[in-house]
Amino acid sequence: MGCLALNASFEPLTIIPVRRALRLVIDRKAEALEVDEERPFRSESAEFPAPVVIRLVRYVHVPRRLRRQVTNTFLFARDGYSCQYCGRHRRDLGYRESLTRDHIVPLSRGGDNRWTNVVTACSRCNLRKGNRLPTECGMKLHSDPSEPNDVELVWAIRRVTPIQVRYIRLFYGEEVLRLLSH
Numbered sequence: 001m002g003c004l005a006l007n008a009s010f011e012p013l014t015i016i017p018v019r020r021a022l023r024l025v026i027d028r029k030a031e032a033l034e035v036d037e038e039r040p041f042r043s044e045s046a047e048f049p050a051p052v053v054i055r056l057v058r059y060v061h062v063p064r065r066l067r068r069q070v071t072n073t074f075l076f077a078r079d080g081y082s083c084q085y086c087g088r089h090r091r092d093l094g095y096r097e098s099l100t101r102d103h104i105v106p107l108s109r110g111g112d113n114r115w116t117n118v119v120t121a122c123s124r125c126n127l128r129k130g131n132r133l134p135t136e137c138g139m140k141l142h143s144d145p146s147e148p149n150d151v152e153l154v155w156a157i158r159r160v161t162p163i164q165v166r167y168i169r170l171f172y173g174e175e176v177l178r179l180l181s182h
């Protein structure tokens with residue numbers, strides 16, 4: 001379990017190893033906002049409770065990296081790790097089945113890799129659909145695929161604790177973080 005690092009502005013930056021977070025606190029480069037008393041962390045000379053959320057003392061400028069690329073990691077996160085045709089979650093798939101990327105309009109028929117043309121499908125549904133449009137094979141999508149918010153995606157694929165979620169939500173608001181409940 002890592003530590004959530006916030007900018008001086010309270011903007012959630014990333015998850016860092018607890019050891020590194022502790023180093024920042026000891027060097028007074030960050031303050032610990034939340035600690036886990038149950039989890040003491042031993043340094044050279046003393047014991048500290050493990051920091052769960054820290055805030056940097058000085059604001060650091062972080063260039064915004066756009067994550068427009070549809071990687072499977074982000075695609076599956078957007079779709080809640082569920083097949084958008086049969087609705088099965090990743091954990092309900094059988095042996096030898098997996099989540100795949102389905103092109104609603106197949107590439108061979110002019111479809112592209114944009115967010116609005118790709119959905120998560122289990123390998124069984126993807127195979128069944130083959131080179132057809134959903135309407136040609138009587139398959140129906142569970143949701144209309146759309147381009148997700150960058151922030152949603154970045155946090156959806158990370159493991160965060162309920163305490164850390166509270167700080168992420170504080171900064172970004174409720175709506176952006178609905179994916180974190182998966």
Ligand SMILES: [Zn+2]
Pocket residue numbers: 083084085086087088121122123124125126
């Ligand atoms: Zn399926």
